[in-house]
Amino acid sequence: MIEGLRRVVRGIREHFYFFVVSTGVVASALVLLGLFAMVLRDVNAMVGSWQADQHVSAYFAAGVTPEVETEMHALVAGRREVAKVERVTSADAAVWMTERAPELAAVFSELGPAALPASLEITLQPEIATPEKMEAFVASLKIQGTRPDGDGVIGTVWEDVDYGQEWVARVHTFLSLLTALGFAFGAATGLATLFLVANTIHLVVHARQDELAILRLVGATERYIVGPFIVEGVMQGLIGGLTATVVLYAIHQGLLVRLHSLLSLAMGAAPTFLPADQVVVLVATGVALGAGAAWGAVRRFLARLP
Amino acid sequence: MIRLYHIVKSYGEHNALRDVSVHVERGEFIYITGPSGAGKSTLLKILYGAERPSSGKMLVGGLDVTALDRERVAQLRRNMGIVFQDFKLLPRRTVADNVALALEVMGAPRDQINRRVPAALNIVGLKGREGSLASHLSGGEQQRVAIARAIVNDPAVMLCDEPTGNLDGGMAVEVMEILQAIHRRGTTVLVATHDQGLMDRFPKRVLRLLDGRLSTIEPPKRRSVAPGVGPAERG
Ligand SMILES: Nc1ncnc2c1ncn2[C@@H]1O[C@H](COP(=O)(O)OP(=O)(O)OP(=O)(O)O)[C@@H](O)[C@H]1O
Ligand SMILES: [Mg+2]
Numbered sequence: 001m002i003e004g005l006r007r008v009v010r011g012i013r014e015h016f017y018f019f020v021v022s023t024g025v026v027a028s029a030l031v032l033l034g035l036f037a038m039v040l041r042d043v044n045a046m047v048g049s050w051q052a053d054q055h056v057s058a059y060f061a062a063g064v065t066p067e068v069e070t071e072m073h074a075l076v077a078g079r080r081e082v083a084k085v086e087r088v089t090s091a092d093a094a095v096w097m098t099e100r101a102p103e104l105a106a107v108f109s110e111l112g113p114a115a116l117p118a119s120l121e122i123t124l125q126p127e128i129a130t131p132e133k134m135e136a137f138v139a140s141l142k143i144q145g146t147r148p149d150g151d152g153v154i155g156t157v158w159e160d161v162d163y164g165q166e167w168v169a170r171v172h173t174f175l176s177l178l179t180a181l182g183f184a185f186g187a188a189t190g191l192a193t194l195f196l197v198a199n200t201i202h203l204v205v206h207a208r209q210d211e212l213a214i215l216r217l218v219g220a221t222e223r224y225i226v227g228p229f230i231v232e233g234v235m236q237g238l239i240g241g242l243t244a245t246v247v248l249y250a251i252h253q254g255l256l257v258r259l260h261s262l263l264s265l266a267m268g269a270a271p272t273f274l275p276a277d278q279v280v281v282l283v284a285t286g287v288a289l290g291a292g293a294a295w296g297a298v299r300r301f302l303a304r305l306p
Numbered sequence: 307m308i309r310l311y312h313i314v315k316s317y318g319e320h321n322a323l324r325d326v327s328v329h330v331e332r333g334e335f336i337y338i339t340g341p342s343g344a345g346k347s348t349l350l351k352i353l354y355g356a357e358r359p360s361s362g363k364m365l366v367g368g369l370d371v372t373a374l375d376r377e378r379v380a381q382l383r384r385n386m387g388i389v390f391q392d393f394k395l396l397p398r399r400t401v402a403d404n405v406a407l408a409l410e411v412m413g414a415p416r417d418q419i420n421r422r423v424p425a426a427l428n429i430v431g432l433k434g435r436e437g438s439l440a441s442h443l444s445g446g447e448q449q450r451v452a453i454a455r456a457i458v459n460d461p462a463v464m465l466c467d468e469p470t471g472n473l474d475g476g477m478a479v480e481v482m483e484i485l486q487a488i489h490r491r492g493t494t495v496l497v498a499t500h501d502q503g504l505m506d507r508f509p510k511r512v513l514r515l516l517d518g519r520l521s522t523i524e525p526p527k528r529r530s531v532a533p534g535v536g537p538a539e540r541g
Contacts, residue, residue, distance in 0.1 A: 003410070014398055209396075214395075216380075216383075217389075218384075218455065219380045219382075219412065221376075221380045221411075222377075
């Protein structure tokens with residue numbers, strides 16, 4: 001045990017430059033992976049906030065009585081697709097509008113309180129976020145609003161049902177694309193990382209192959225030779241992982257948060273740094289990468305030795 | 307000590323060794339000679355497990371070592387000292403660290419290492435050079451470090467492939483004298499060389515290879531009673 005540690009320390013001391021380079025490469029690889037994880041988290045949060053916004057505005061036609069409005073409110077609130085429904089009277093709408101555009105106050109007072117239609121502002125359950133399901137919901141809402149008119153003609157209580165049809169379809173396509181891209185980019189990043197670390201450590205072991213040959217010649221077993229390299233790989237993973245965490249935190253503070261405040265309108269939720277468990281996974285990935293690459297490389301060189 | 311029965315080693319079409327059968331007794335000193343490409347190195351490689359014979363059988367110390375796995379090859383090498391033309395030292399380690407390597411890989415305790423390394427260095431005449439870096443030594447000194455590493459765990463057999471190949475005349479004689487001294491302590495020594503001058507100066511039994519075949523086994527020349535001819539020295 002002590003003898004083994006002595007050998008690890010000696011190996012690092014004799015090849016300190018290689019140790020630093022390998023650790024740096026592991027750290028860079030993990031920064032790459034961590035950046036990807038962070039962006040993915042942000043996109044996920046963004047998607048979440050968009051989906052939570054799945055929203056339908058159903059405007060009542062002029063002349064619909066408050067009793068009918070109340071009845072429709074109850075009907076809509078009872079549907080299982082609906083997460084929340086809010087009744088907005090003409091007066092509420094006028095107030096809302098006046099608050100945001102005070103210059104319109106004169107127009108409203110001239111037109112009277114009924115200038116804007118009363119409406120039901122409906123928030124749907126998240127699982128109704130696809131264009132097809134929203135369309136189906138709106139269609140059934142229209143059927144529910146159908147009333148026989150006084151003259152025996154079929155009429156409807158709705159002036160209009162608005163759910164940003166095009167917007168929903170576009171966001172949906174965009175999100176599917178984003179998910180596919182995310183997976184492709186994740187796979188590419190993972191492969192690049194693996195390749196980078198494996199090749200660096202392969203080169204480092206290559207530079208030490210005379211040492212491997214001599215050890216083998218004086219009767220060292222494979223375990224004896226591989227052991228210190230694996231411990232070195234673990235240390236490179238640990239140090240590289242912690243370094244990567246610090247770098248990622250700096251990038252997060254310096255770049256993502258600022259970028260977010262610029263784009264906050266489009267993005268919604270503020271970006272948060274990787275949670276502790278994901279940092280642990282990142283460092284563990286580094287350890288596994290370092291140890292695995294060392295093991296693979298040394299085994300490959302030993303297999304070639306007489 | 308060493309028994310080879312009908313050893314054949316082929317590399318593809320080419321036969322590096324063809325039907326070699328030899329017995330080497332415990333405590334013998336033997337030269338393996340022959341022109342370049344005759345199969346001298348191949349014969350030694352087969353003995354220390356770096357190559358497997360294509361056919362035939364061999365025993366070392368009564369043990370069948372014809373087809374060992376890597377773990378057993380490591381065990382075999384701990385009982386052999388191997389010396390090469392190019393020394394094979396770790397240049398950035400000290401003389402003592404290089405010699406200690408052969409004990410460390412066996413898991414020998416520190417106090418044993420501290421005792422045996424200076425003793426081995428004493429035998430090769432490098433007492434007091436423990437702390438020098440291997441790369442700072444002359445060729446002859448480096449080869450003596452390699453020999454000290456080979457003998458530090460008291461192996462029964464020592465295999466030397468052109469141990470004087472990179473050394474000039476004076477240093478070559480020094481190295482040969484050290485090998486003689488080791489032989490006198492009872493170690494079986496096999497030396498592959500094509501230096502006829504050295505073989506004349508230190509006459510021993512000679513295995514002559516020609517194109518992979520054992521052509522002759524010559525007894526030691528009688529013309530001189532060279533210093534260092536021990537009692538084990540029989541034809
Ligand atoms: N790994 C190999 N692959 C193919 N052929 C080989 C291999 N090793 C040795 N040989 C061939 O086997 C023959 C014997 O080689 P070996 O190295 O044993 O000769 P040697 O007697 O030691 O020669 P030298 O005096 O030059 O060292 C040579 O023809 C060589 O080319
Ligand atoms: Mg040779």
